[in-house]
Each structure stands twice: as structure tokens, then as C-alpha cells.
Amino acid sequence: MTNIPYTHWAYFPDESSAQACARDLPDYVTRVRKAADDVEWLLLAGRDVAINHLVDRHEEVAAIVERHGGSYDGGESTYLAGQPVVDPTLTGE
Secondary structure (H helix, E strand, O other): OEEEEEEEEEEOOHHHHHHHHHHOOOOOOOEEEEOOOOOOOOEEEEEEEHHHHHHHHHHHHHHHHHHHOEEEEEEEEEOOEEEEEOHHHHHHH
């Protein structure tokens, strides 16, 4: 089973909802910041995921996001030189 670093994206109407959602994702590295529109709040949640469990993780994270009043925007894996790497937005690089 191959694992890859994977980052989920979700948008919230306020910071407190985004922070509450982040607390419900304890096994993820999370970051909360203002979204590009400067109105909503963006939650990034990343962790290594088994490729054959990506659909399950999407459903799991989407349900948690929706429970906190957010909008799940999917996820992605970041690649550098053809290799999956941790999303730089999570590491501050």
C-alpha cells in the first residue's frame, strides 16, 4: 500500500468554525487563514494517506467540514520533481 502526502481544502464563514473543525481533525496537520477572497476562512488539513483510501478520506473530511458549517473543496497531492511532497502551505516553506 502506497501512502502519499495529501491536503484537504475547506472554506468557512468565520474563523471560529474553521478552528473548531481543525480540532476535530486531530491526526491532520492543520492551518487556518483568511481565504483569498478576504471574506471566508480557509482550512488546510494534511496527512499521509494510502492511495487506495483517498475516497474514504474525502468522505470523512467532507462530513466533518459540513458538520461545522463549512464547504469542502476537495484535496490534492503536491509533487516536486515527480515525487509527492508535503504541501508547502502546511510547512510554511
